[in-house]
Amino acid sequence: EAGVVQSPRYKIIEKKQPVAFWCNPISGHNTLYWYRQNLGQGPELLIRYENEEAVDDSQLPKDRFSAERLKGVDSTLKIQPAELGDSAVYLCASKVPWGGGELFFGEGSRLTVL
């Protein structure tokens, strides 16, 4: 069974440019998370979806970040415009709905903003 798939793996952009990351979760995993991880730190939650609904987006910087999960499967995270401080690894994770099931992560998308 395929794991969580993310793309692109690496992205280098100039500041003020837009960027988008894509995530395909494990089949049947209706809960999807986007995390941001800075070097030497643990992941920090950006947004959590239960199916199509964003149930926790309290830590998403909504002035420049947006996310969508239109059909309750794939998800896209967008940054527009990007700032230098957005350089980080963006991780997608999925699990079975609600409850305390095991969380599975993708390989991450490493963003460098110049």
Place this chain on the structure above:
Amino acid sequence: KQEVTQIPAALSVPEGENLVLNCSFTDSAIYNLQWFRQDPGKGLTSLLLIQSSQREQTSGRLNASLDKSSGRSTLYIAASQPGDSATYLCAVFTNDYKLSFGAGTTVTVRA
């Protein structure tokens, strides 16, 4: 807000030595606790998941214990190997469906 702490931040041991990694959390109202491994430039790989009703979980050379009342979990890795070199993170899933991570312990196993 749940605070998760992992001490030490880094650990270096000779091959064959047993590893003991610590994780502490401030809010004992947890659903479960999960240990992950992260290799440089990679995503997180799940190692063990302990439900709040469990005291420990084992997988091969790995054993994780959970003491919910004291807010602690310990990951033991027996007979360490150079391939065990990585960063190990613990994550606590609380009853309000929030998942909080520690900053991780970076382990180096010297051959």
